[in-house]
Amino acid sequence: xxxxxxxxxxxxxxxxxxxxxxxxxxxxxxxxxxxxxxxxxxxxxxxxxxxxxxxxxxxxxxxxxxxxxxxxxxxxxxxxxxxxxxxxxxxxxxxxxxxxxxxxxxxxxxxxxxxxxxxxxxxxxxxxxxxxxxxxxxxxxxxxxxxxxxxxxxxxxxxxxxxxxxxxxxxxxxxxxxxxxxxxxxxxxxxxxxxxxxxxxxxxxxxxxxxxxxxxxxxxxxxxxxxxxxxxxxxxxxxxxxxxxxxxxxxxxxxxxxxxxxxxxxxxxxxxxxxxxxxxxxxxxxxxxxxxxxxxxxxxxxxxxxxxxxxxxxxxxxxxxxxxxxxxxxxxxxxxxxxxxxxxxxxxxxxxxxxxxxxxxxxxxxxxxxxxxxxxxxxxxxxxxxxxxxxxxxxxxxxxxxxxxxxxxxxxxxxxxxxxxxxxxxxxxxxxxxxxxxxxxxxxxxxxxxxxxxxxxxxxxxxxxxxxxx
Numbered sequence: 157x158x159x160x161x162x163x164x165x166x167x168x169x170x171x172x173x174x175x176x177x178x179x180x181x182x183x184x185x186x187x188x189x190x191x192x193x194x195x196x197x198x199x200x201x202x203x204x205x206x207x208x209x210x211x212x213x214x215x216x217x218x219x220x221x222x223x224x225x226x227x228x229x230x231x232x233x234x235x236x237x238x239x240x241x242x243x244x245x246x247x248x249x250x251x252x253x254x255x256x257x258x259x260x261x262x263x264x265x266x267x268x269x270x271x272x273x274x275x276x277x278x279x280x281x282x283x284x285x286x287x288x289x290x291x292x293x294x295x296x297x298x299x300x301x302x303x304x305x306x307x308x309x310x311x312x313x314x315x316x317x318x319x320x321x322x323x324x325x326x327x328x329x330x331x332x333x334x335x336x337x338x339x340x341x342x343x344x345x346x347x348x349x350x351x352x353x354x355x356x357x358x359x360x361x362x363x364x365x366x367x368x369x370x371x372x373x374x375x376x377x378x379x380x381x382x383x384x385x386x387x388x389x390x391x392x393x394x395x396x397x398x399x400x401x402x403x404x405x406x407x408x409x410x411x412x413x414x415x416x417x418x419x420x421x422x423x424x425x426x427x428x429x430x431x432x433x434x435x436x437x438x439x440x441x442x443x444x445x446x447x448x449x450x451x452x453x454x455x456x457x458x459x460x461x462x463x464x465x466x467x468x469x470x471x472x473x474x475x476x477x478x479x480x481x482x483x484x485x486x487x488x489x490x491x492x493x494x495x496x497x498x499x500x501x502x503x504x505x506x507x508x509x510x511x512x513x514x515x516x517x518x519x520x521x522x523x524x525x526x527x528x529x530x531x532x533x534x535x536x537x538x539x540x541x542x543x544x545x546x547x548x549x550x551x552x553x554x555x556x557x558x559x560x561x562x563x564x565x566x567x568x569x570x571x572x573x574x575x576x577x578x579x580x581x582x583x584x585x586x587x588x589x590x591x592x593x594x595x596x597x598x599x600x601x602x603x604x605x606x607x608x609x610x611x612x613x614x615x616x617x618x619x620x621x622x623x624x625x626x
Contacts, residue, residue, distance in 0.1 A: 157458045158235055160401065160435045162187035162212035163445050164554050165561055166222035169212040173227065175448065181455055183265075185235040185435060186223070187211030188245070193280040195241050195613025198562035207559040210445075211237075215562055216569050216608045220248040221255075230258035234265035235310070235399065235433075240282040242269040243291050244612050247600040250303065254604075266307035266356055266399075269295060272333040272504050273312050275623070276513040277319035282613060285505050287620035291595060292337065293344045296351050298596035308351070309337060310358040310399065316513075317360035318405045320521020323371045324487055326360060328494030329504075329513050331375065335382050335495075336504040342386065352383055352393035359431075361422035362403040366483055368422070369474055372398070372429025374488035399433035400426035407442040411537035412548055415439040420457050427467055428474055434458055444551040566608060573606040581605055582615050589619040 159181050162169045173184055188211040191203035197215045198207045207213050214220060229252060238245045246267050253263050271288040274281040281288065292309065299308045313330035321329065334355065341351050359375070361368050379396035388394050402422040407415045416439045423436050436454040438446025446454065462468055474480045494516075498507045507513055527533040534540045585598040595616075602612050 157181050157455065157462065158183035158185045158233075158399065158433050158435055159451060159455055160185040160187055160237065161451065162189075163552070164208040164212065164558050166212055166214065166219040168208075170223055170225050170227075172448075172451070173223075176451065176455065177227075177232075179452060179455060180459060183233045183235065183433065184227075186237065188236070188238055189213045190280070192245075192609060193238060193240065195244075195282050195610060195617070197566055197608050197610030198559055199566050200610060204559065205556065207556075207562055208554050213558070213562050214245065214248070214609060215566050216606050217248050217251050217603050218565060218569055218606065220245075220252050224252060228258070229253045229256055229263050235268075236265070237268045239268055239271050239274050240280055240288070241609060241613055242267045243295055243596060243599050244603065244609050246295065246299075246306075247596065247603040248609075250600055251604045260303050262305060263303060264305040264307075266310050267295070268312055268358065269309040270312045270333065270358075272336060272508060273315050273330070275508045275625075276316060276329060276333075277321070277517055278315040279625075281623050281625075283616065283620040284623040285509065287616075288623075289336075289340050289505070291616075293340050293346075294594045294596050296341050296346060296354075297344060298594055299354065300346065300351055304354075306354065307356045307397075308354050310356045311337065312358040314358050314360045314401055316517065317362065317403065319517050320405075320524060321517045322520050323362065323364070323367050324490045325494065325516060325520060327371050327375055327378070327487065328491040328498075329517075330357065330359070331378055331382060331491070332495050332498045332507070333504045334379065335386070338383065338386050339503065348383065348386060348388045349390040349393045352388055353390070353395075355397075357396055357398035359398055359400050359426075360403050361400050361426045361429075363406055363418060363421060365421055365425050366480060367487070368425040369429045369480060370483040370487045372400075372426065372431065373472070373475075373480070373484045374491065376430065377484075378488060378491065397432050399435070400429075400431040401435040402426075402437045404437055404441060407437060407439070408535065408538055409442040411543065411545060412439050412442060414537055415442070416453060416457070419454065420461075423457060423461055424465075424467065427461055430472060440548060440551060443548055444553065447550055447552045449550065569606050569608070578602070578605045578607045578611070582607060582611060585612065586615045586619055589616055 161172045190206045192214045196203050296308050299306045311334040313326040316329050317326040376396045380394040383394040402419045419436050436457050438450030438454050440450045501507045581602045588598050
């Protein structure tokens, strides 16, 4: 039970984490604001209006120290939804674990670190695909030696689905991206029987109950075949371990209490499909970040499914159902057709560079919206069974003034750190980036000297350039 949370400042998010832990959540999941996701400090001009809005603002190791104040990193698992700057945020996390005296061989958690779906669906990329893949495989290599229990990537179908894909496209594009990461790691000389055990997946759960169950069941079969075809012989390296989040894009601002029912159905489908980890959305998230009340109801939804329904007592309880088995086969067959098309293009990186995944997702999104508008698809409270209701009263808002709070922190950090050391290590990072060295040790060193996230990202921008899309 891992509730996704993070907003405003590290201080405010730390309060929410303690609240969730005290109410029975069993793992932390960190949401970062957009400037943090795309490598800008809070004092950057591009950060204006976005600081702390979609997640917590992190500018330096000092913010990570505040974020996890009172939380032992060797006593909790932490998932961080971060991609372009995953190497930096993971390094800050490791730096804090070292300061706490934790055994790095024992700390565990996950970074999303899935850049391919950013190019295909979400957009928070920084560097071009090839240098981004280099950073990702550097993380694989570093963590396999230094932080062996850390899940170094969570290959994400969630955002592909949120961008408008079908369930089959979500499955196919996610596994195709996973295959690309496996191949990149193999080219770096890593052992698939070792690093594949540290890969995890992140799927969406939408409203078509049986289709979602079939998608999850098909995913495990397909991933086992992909890993074996690439040389895996250890059964554990062939296992598809996945986290599920209920569908944010399915939530409605109209009659928002109905979202509690939607989330419950989606969560149940994920559990019946075999998810290892689950986040349930707050009913008010179509309007704003979740309030404490909404977060509590979302967590209680998980707890009722987990402790009262009995569905967790049996593995794959829908196995043997004619309908579910036939639907699983159908979803798998159609997903393989997409993967074969992508393979013929040369793999996911080439398919993304040619715009194939983007066009397929955009067409599906168009078809879905068209069906809602012409009434072929019913959304309760939106295009049928509407009712006049007063707006939701209690919503969480983030004041723009917190940007100044973050700017003041940055000024304080820069006035108290050893700026000569920071400049030196950033110069060395640039040299490493121009060469072939693994970048993780140098990024960690920079974080420990309190270099800011933006400073580190800018060094890599200067070497690798920025991806302009298109």
